Amino acid sequence: MELILAIFIGLLYASGVYLILRRSIVKVILGVFVLSNATNLIIFLSGGIKRSGAGFIPAGAEKVDPATISDPLPQALILTAIVIGLGIAAYILALKYRYFEITETHDLDQLSKTDQK
Amino acid sequence: MIKYLPLLIGILFLSGLMVSLIYPFLKKKLGWVLSLVPLAVFILLFTVLGDLKPKSLQILPSGFELLEKISFTFRIDGLSLVFGLLISGIGFLIVLYATWYMKKYERQGHFFTYFMLFMAAMTGLVFSDNIMVLFIFWELTSVTSFLLIGFNHQLEKSRQAALQSLLITGFGGLCLLFAAILMGQIAGTYQLSEMISQNIDFVNNPRYLLIFILVLIAVLTKSAQFPFHFWLPGAMEAPTPVSAYLHSATMVNAGVFLLLRMHPLLGDTLEWKYSLILSGVITMFIGAFFSMGQKDLKRILAFTTISALGTMVLLIGIGTPLSMEATLVFFIVHGLYKGGLFMVAGIIDKSTGTRDITVLSKLWKHLPVTTIFAILALISMAGLPPMLGFVGKELVYVAKIQLPGLSWIILPLGVGANIMMVAISLTLFFEVFNPWSKKPDVSIQHKEKDFPWYFLLGPGVLALAGLLLGLAPEILNTLIANALYVTKNELVDVNLLLWHGFNEVLMLSIFAIALGVTVFILRKPVTKFICSIINWLDNFHLPTFFMTVMNFYLKNAAKNTQRIQHGYHRFYLMTFFITTLVIISFQINWYLGDLVPFNGFTPINTNIVILVIVASLAIIFAVFSKSRLSAILAMGVVGYAIGLIYLLYGAIDLTITQLLAETVIMLLFVMVIYYLPKFALLSSRKSRARDIIISLSVGFFITIVVLHANTVNFYEPVSNFYAENSVIKAHGRNIVNVILVDFRALDTFGEITVLTLAAVGVFSLFRFTVKKEKNNINK
Numbered sequence: 001m002e003l004i005l006a007i008f009i010g011l012l013y014a015s016g017v018y019l020i021l022r023r024s025i026v027k028v029i030l031g032v033f034v035l036s037n038a039t040n041l042i043i044f045l046s047g048g049i050k051r052s053g054a055g056f057i058p059a060g061a062e063k064v065d066p067a068t069i070s071d072p073l074p075q076a077l078i079l080t081a082i083v084i085g086l087g088i089a090a091y092i093l094a095l096k097y098r099y100f101e102i103t104e105t106h107d108l109d110q111l112s113k114t115d116q117k
Numbered sequence: 118m119i120k121y122l123p124l125l126i127g128i129l130f131l132s133g134l135m136v137s138l139i140y141p142f143l144k145k146k147l148g149w150v151l152s153l154v155p156l157a158v159f160i161l162l163f164t165v166l167g168d169l170k171p172k173s174l175q176i177l178p179s180g181f182e183l184l185e186k187i188s189f190t191f192r193i194d195g196l197s198l199v200f201g202l203l204i205s206g207i208g209f210l211i212v213l214y215a216t217w218y219m220k221k222y223e224r225q226g227h228f229f230t231y232f233m234l235f236m237a238a239m240t241g242l243v244f245s246d247n248i249m250v251l252f253i254f255w256e257l258t259s260v261t262s263f264l265l266i267g268f269n270h271q272l273e274k275s276r277q278a279a280l281q282s283l284l285i286t287g288f289g290g291l292c293l294l295f296a297a298i299l300m301g302q303i304a305g306t307y308q309l310s311e312m313i314s315q316n317i318d319f320v321n322n323p324r325y326l327l328i329f330i331l332v333l334i335a336v337l338t339k340s341a342q343f344p345f346h347f348w349l350p351g352a353m354e355a356p357t358p359v360s361a362y363l364h365s366a367t368m369v370n371a372g373v374f375l376l377l378r379m380h381p382l383l384g385d386t387l388e389w390k391y392s393l394i395l396s397g398v399i400t401m402f403i404g405a406f407f408s409m410g411q412k413d414l415k416r417i418l419a420f421t422t423i424s425a426l427g428t429m430v431l432l433i434g435i436g437t438p439l440s441m442e443a444t445l446v447f448f449i450v451h452g453l454y455k456g457g458l459f460m461v462a463g464i465i466d467k468s469t470g471t472r473d474i475t476v477l478s479k480l481w482k483h484l485p486v487t488t489i490f491a492i493l494a495l496i497s498m499a500g501l502p503p504m505l506g507f508v509g510k511e512l513v514y515v516a517k518i519q520l521p522g523l524s525w526i527i528l529p530l531g532v533g534a535n536i537m538m539v540a541i542s543l544t545l546f547f548e549v550f551n552p553w554s555k556k557p558d559v560s561i562q563h564k565e566k567d568f569p570w571y572f573l574l575g576p577g578v579l580a581l582a583g584l585l586l587g588l589a590p591e592i593l594n595t596l597i598a599n600a601l602y603v604t605k606n607e608l609v610d611v612n613l614l615l616w617h618g619f620n621e622v623l624m625l626s627i628f629a630i631a632l633g634v635t636v637f638i639l640r641k642p643v644t645k646f647i648c649s650i651i652n653w654l655d656n657f658h659l660p661t662f663f664m665t666v667m668n669f670y671l672k673n674a675a676k677n678t679q680r681i682q683h684g685y686h687r688f689y690l691m692t693f694f695i696t697t698l699v700i701i702s703f704q705i706n707w708y709l710g711d712l713v714p715f716n717g718f719t720p721i722n723t724n725i726v727i728l729v730i731v732a733s734l735a736i737i738f739a740v741f742s743k744s745r746l747s748a749i750l751a752m753g754v755v756g757y758a759i760g761l762i763y764l765l766y767g768a769i770d771l772t773i774t775q776l777l778a779e780t781v782i783m784l785l786f787v788m789v790i791y792y793l794p795k796f797a798l799l800s801s802r803k804s805r806a807r808d809i810i811i812s813l814s815v816g817f818f819i820t821i822v823v824l825h826a827n828t829v830n831f832y833e834p835v836s837n838f839y840a841e842n843s844v845i846k847a848h849g850r851n852i853v854n855v856i857l858v859d860f861r862a863l864d865t866f867g868e869i870t871v872l873t874l875a876a877v878g879v880f881s882l883f884r885f886t887v888k889k890e891k892n893n894i895n896k
Contacts, residue, residue, distance in 0.1 A: 001718060001719045001720065001721050001722060001725065002718050002719060002824065002827055003718060003824070004721070004725075004726060004729055005725075005729070005762075006820045006823040006824045006827070007820055008729045008732070008733060009819060009820065009823055010816035010817060010819045010820030010823070011733055011736065011737075011816055012736060012755075012816075013812075013815055013816045013819040014812040014813050014815060014816030014817075015736045015737070015739070015740045015812070015816075016812075017690075017694060017811065017812035017815045017816070018740055018808055018809060018811075018812035019740060020687075020690060021687045021690060021691065021808045021811065021812065022687070022800065022808075023687065023800055026745065026793060028686075030739065030748065030749075030752060033752060033756075033782065034736065034739075034752070034755070037755065037756060037759055038819075040759070041759060041762075042819075042823055042826075044763065044766070044768070044771075045823060045827060046823075046826055046827065047834075047836075048827075049719055049766055050719055051767075052765070052766045052767040053767050054767045054768075054769050055767070055768075055769075055770075055840075055851065055852040055853050056850055056851055056852070057840075057843055057844050057850040057852065058850075059850070061844070062844050062845060063840065063841045063842075063843070063844060063845065064840055064852075065840075066836060066837040066840040066841070069767065069840065069852070070766050070767040070768060071834060071836045072836055072839055072840065072852040072853045072856060073834065073835060073836040073839065073856065075763075075768045075770060075771050075853045076853050076856040076857050076861060078768075078771055079770055079771055079774050079853065079857060080857070080864060080865065080868045082771070082774045082775055082778050083774065083778065083868055083872065084868055084871050084872070085778065086778040086781060086782060086872075087871055087872045087874075087875035087876075088875065089782045089785065090781075090782075090785055090875055090876075090879055091875040091878045091879055091882075093785050093786065093789050094789075094878070094879040094882045094883060095878075095882055096789070096793070097789050097792055097793070097882075098882045098883070100792070100793055101792070106793065108685070108686045108687065109685060
């Protein structure tokens with residue numbers, strides 16, 4: 001299973017890298033989303049996928065045997081990352097919207113100078 | 118008393134830094150207050166003068182150590198006294214002079230800041246006992262003089278001159294640093310006093326030649342010696358008080374000082390003698406020669422300074438006790454008359470508004486007192502009795518005829534330089550001051566009585582000091598003898614006299630004066646001749662050549678920067694990816710058997726495999742789709758699939774968040790998409806193929822790295838702690854949530870901050886408008 005997921009992550013990375021190497025800025029933004037998803041998966045995989053119980057402590061019990069639940073720490077990290085990714089997505093889209101309105105181009109190559117053309 | 122010297126140097130620095138703070142309170146009195154500091158230094162040094170024995174050397178540790186072995190230790194000996202007295206004395210006079218001179222300038226506060234810092238650096242330079250500290254002060258003088266020369270920074274010329282002097286002297290400074298390091302390595306100490314007391318043998322060290330060349334470059338650049346002399350005439354773009362100070366006691370004389378300091382350690386070798394004599398003699402002659410061809414008063418003086426510096430370097434090169442004595446006397450002579458003459462030039466400039474000697478005339482009538490001071494200084498420059506200049510010049514002659522081997526070149530050029538000095542002094546007097554001149558009157562803007570007394574104090578005190586010391590040169594005997602002991606390491610009896618009786622030196626003097634007068638009488642053809650030489654030399658104009666070299670360098674730098682900082686986003690990324698790949702491929706463990714986890718792979722879960730296949734197809738579709746909307750939908754599919762994968766591994770919170778976030782992102786995208794352009798095929802087939810190769814190899818490496826990462830597990834995971842303490846310590850049953858809001862609450866706080874910032878960013882982006890009209894015009 002690890003092998004399949006690793007190859008999947010590799011594929012996601014390949015797509016993400018291909019997308020951010022495009023000149024069209026919409027594709028670059030898509031690429032950033034793909035890469036952030038792929039990176040979350042790496043963190044998830046690094047926590048180990050041997051156990052798959054939900055990270056709950058049943059009512060009445062004081063603790064749970066760590067061996068029965070999936071690792072909660074990477075989950076917490078990824079949860080944070082997803083939310084931050086959402087923030088970045090919103091910001092980057094707003095930025096893109098404004099910048100297209102002002103420059104009227106979506107070709108990154110035409111933005112190689114900081115001065116307005 | 119003397120132990121307060123480091124404190125005073127500190128106060129000099131502080132007073133410079135404080136100027137901007139105290140300026141609003143003092144306004145016009147600023148110069149008066151500031152002048153007290155150099156005056157205090159001068160008085161302090163003067164009190165030491167009486168009780169300093171030739172061999173005594175006072176080391177004053179300031180207690181401040183920059184690094185190990187590099188401590189701010191100051192030494193008081195004969196040599197630093199000679200220089201320190203001149204620096205502080207002339208500094209005091211010039212601060213007073215500048216108070217009036219700079220009255221109408223804006224940014225007066227800046228001027229005094231730079232000036233005081235410069236003075237402090239120069240004082241520190243002559244008193245420092247540690248060669249690293251000496252280097253620091255040396256560089257400080259370069260930096261502060263850059264600021265002073267470029268003070269009128271609105272003028273292109275002034276900026277260029279400042280930059281030129283900084284680049285040249287800064288280059289010399291770097292050489293000095295290397296020399297200091299080498300010397301420190303050989304000696305094991307950076308203290309000059311220890312080097313001398315331990316008798317470190319630099320001269321026979323295999324690195325001697327390197328050290329000597331480095332020191333030589335430092336001296337030649339700082340002291341404006343041929344072929345680096347050209348920055349000094351340019352430096353007269355500075356306000357006149359600065360020129361007066363740079364030329365008389367500081368900056369250019371720092372090179373001479375360094376030679377005198379290094380003489381006991383590095384001096385008296387064949388290399389030392391020949392290189393210094395050669396460069397000194399050339400500089401001495403061309404400085405004097407070209408001064409005749411100039412019209413600007415300050416420019417004339419600048420060239421005579423070059424000549425004087427050449428003389429001093431030459432004398433140090435000769436290196437006999439007598440020539441050292443001549444150097445020191447000549448340094449004092451030159452400081453007194455050159456400081457005075459520059460200040461006179463400033464007075465003339467203020468009074469008439471011009472410095473062109475062909476326009477100036479009959480100033481005796483309008484500026485009688487100034488004229489008297491100027492005449493005294495000119496007599497000293499020409500080397501005539503009864504001024505100290507005569508004493509100095511006689512000594513210089515004695516020293517010059519001492520060296521039988523090289524006197525055939527030194528003597529003619531030396532006499533030649535002196536002839537020009539006599540001629541230029543006479544010319545200046547007759548063109549500028551002569552009341553019987555036939556030239557038309559120059560328009561006078563300020564009469565002498567308009568000037569306050571302290572504006573004339575500087576040239577007056579210096580001229581009278583020159584006269585007094587000329588009449589009674591024996592006052593200087595002990596001072597010079599003490600300084601000589603430091604430079605030569607032997608006691609020499611110094612007996613300065615104005616009148617030596619008739620001897621061959623006096624004959625030489627008379628001969629030079631006679632020829633000088635002749636040159637003066639024939640000054641029109643001579644000037645014409647020199648001007649034609651200067652015109653011809655302009656083909657090899659050194660400042661222009663220097664600028665060409667600099668421009669070439671800058672252009673190349675710009676070209677290379679263009680190559681690296683090209684501004685194309687995707688090439689930056691490509692560079693990054695390829696570099697990372699290459700580095701990883703060297704580091705990675707290529708044995709694939711190691712990729713299997715310790716307990717083997719987990720069994721294959723069919724549900725997940727189906728999800729992975731769907732997501733893979735969706736991502737491939739998204740990458741190559743030509744429609745924006747379908748690409749975004751396909752992305753959504755990928756996101757949802759990943760969310761479901763989380764679910765199948767029991768990460769319920771992740772699934773919820775992932776689905777929510779993915780939905781919001783898709784909604785945002787769809788909202789914005791109709792304002793965005795359609796996908797266009799911007800790249801060529803070839804570049805797409807190249808990108809596919811790059812991205813596939815990145816994907817491949819990531820796969821390998823992920824598998825490797827999966828096989829290592831160094832420590833017991835901390836997660837167990839959370840599983841055990843979630844209820845007991847934090848009273849929550851959802852472990853992931855407890856981690857987020859309790860155990861790692863600060864991280865979540867950071868996350869909220871990021872979201873807030875993003876929200877503020879989005880909000881302000883929509884509020885922010887760029888003026889459309891401007892944009893349209895630019896098109």
